[in-house]
Amino acid sequence: MRILVTGAHGQLAKCIKDASIKHTSLACTFVSREQLDISNNDAVALYFRNHSFDYCINTAAYTNVEKAESDKENAYLINSEGVKNLAIQCEEHNVVLLHVSTDYVFDGTQTVPYKETDNTGPINVYGASKLAGEQHVSALCQKHFIVRTSWLYSQYGHNFYTSMLSHFKKGTALKITTEQTGTPTNAQDLAVVLLTIILSEVYQYGVYHYSNDGEATWYDFASEILKNAGQIPQANLGSTNHYSTFARRPERSILNTKKVKETFSIVIPLWNERLKGFMEDVYTQP
Numbered sequence: 001m002r003i004l005v006t007g008a009h010g011q012l013a014k015c016i017k018d019a020s021i022k023h024t025s026l027a028c029t030f031v032s033r034e035q036l037d038i039s040n041n042d043a044v045a046l047y048f049r050n051h052s053f054d055y056c057i058n059t060a061a062y063t064n065v066e067k068a069e070s071d072k073e074n075a076y077l078i079n080s081e082g083v084k085n086l087a088i089q090c091e092e093h094n095v096v097l098l099h100v101s102t103d104y105v106f107d108g109t110q111t112v113p114y115k116e117t118d119n120t121g122p123i124n125v126y127g128a129s130k131l132a133g134e135q136h137v138s139a140l141c142q143k144h145f146i147v148r149t150s151w152l153y154s155q156y157g158h159n160f161y162t163s164m165l166s167h168f169k170k171g172t173a174l175k176i177t178t179e180q181t182g183t184p185t186n187a188q189d190l191a192v193v194l195l196t197i198i199l200s201e202v203y204q205y206g207v208y209h210y211s212n213d214g215e216a217t218w219y220d221f222a223s224e225i226l227k228n229a230g231q232i233p234q235a236n237l238g239s240t241n242h243y244s245t246f247a248r249r250p251e252r253s254i255l256n257t258k259k260v261k262e263t264f265s266i267v268i269p270l271w272n273e274r275l276k277g278f279m280e281d282v283y284t285q286p
């Protein structure tokens with residue numbers, strides 16, 4: 001199976017690369033923004049004319065939630081128009097599109113975990129631009145999987161986990177919010193799930209929710225990172241319920257993952273157990 005993975009320098013694409021090494025039946029091509037700018041319609045069309053794929057996993061995205069508020073044009077250019085360009089080419093070339101989306105398409109007011117069929121209602125520019133991208137995928141590309149996930153972390157790049165560790169080591173006085181609840185999700189787990197969807201050859205297209213299990217506030221997440229990091233005496237972690245940001249964020253964006261579990265026979269670990277296992281691996285690697 002020939003798989004195109006966009007956004008090669010991002011954390012999820014790097015985790016897909018790690019996971020794909022174990023599967024000799026998968027021939028993955030990873031393209032960075034420099035090699036394939038998804039917002040450039042002509043470049044995307046030319047790329048698909050010159051290369052053949054069975055699947056495309058789109059991890060490329062504008063992911064800076066704060067900056068998106070004042071940079072709406074670029075957020076939409078990538079998360080909406082860029083995704084539209086890919087969806088059109090996947091449809092034309094009979095490529096199955098796996099598109100990654102976010103819990104931020106929801107407004108966060110629902111008290112029970114969000115199902116795939118629940119109403120969306122983004123409350124920030126990033127979430128709205130991602131929802132627009134999803135809508136292009138469903139409208140333009142029949143063979144698609146939209147996989148919504150939440151609070152991704154890994155050892156790669158800038159994410160909440162790497163940012164907290166770096167602050168702990170510097171001794172920054174941190175106040176982390178208890179105002180939002182969601183589910184931290186290991187990006188390696190999501191990478192495995194995306195490949196499982198491909199390898200399963202179950203062609204039940206549509207929207208799926210995948211996150212690790214359980215729920216946490218950002219403060220809970222930071223506390224668990226610190227707990228598992230061993231001795232960092234200079235770490236200075238406190239909580240707050242008034243952290244000021246440019247972007248509003250959903251108060252409660254837990255995803256209901258029943259559909260992905262049942263369709264692809266997936267077992268999902270609890271976020272804190274997964275974080276512990278992940279950090280043990282990272283710290284014991286040579």
Ligand SMILES: NC(=O)C1=CN([C@@H]2O[C@H](COP(=O)(O)OP(=O)(O)OC[C@H]3O[C@@H](n4cnc5c(N)ncnc54)[C@H](OP(=O)(O)O)[C@@H]3O)[C@@H](O)[C@H]2O)C=CC1
Nearest residue numbers: 007009010011012033037038039060061063102149151152
């Ligand atoms: N991070 C998270 O917590 C969550 C992420 N998601 C979604 O998961 C997916 C993967 O996110 P993640 O890996 O964390 O994000 P990253 O920000 O780590 O990676 C995104 C990558 O996309 C690339 N990119 C940006 N614009 C373009 C473009 N025009 N053409 C091609 N590539 C481009 C970036 O390139 P460059 O390196 O040059 O900037 C970057 O390498 C995204 O769709 C995101 O919306 C969903 C829920 C949570």
Ligand SMILES: Cc1cn([C@H]2C[C@H](O)[C@@H](COP(=O)(O)OP(=O)(O)O[C@H]3O[C@@H](C)C(=O)[C@@H](O)[C@H]3O)O2)c(=O)[nH]c1=O
Nearest residue numbers: 063065102103104149150151152160175176177218243
């Ligand atoms: C740095 C910092 C942030 N915060 C708050 C701000 C925010 O409410 C929360 C998380 O901050 P971040 O900006 O790291 O997280 P954010 O960029 O909102 O994370 C989101 O990214 C996108 C891509 C997604 O799709 C989402 O699922 C989610 O993972 O923590 C503090 O309370 N104290 C701090 O010192």
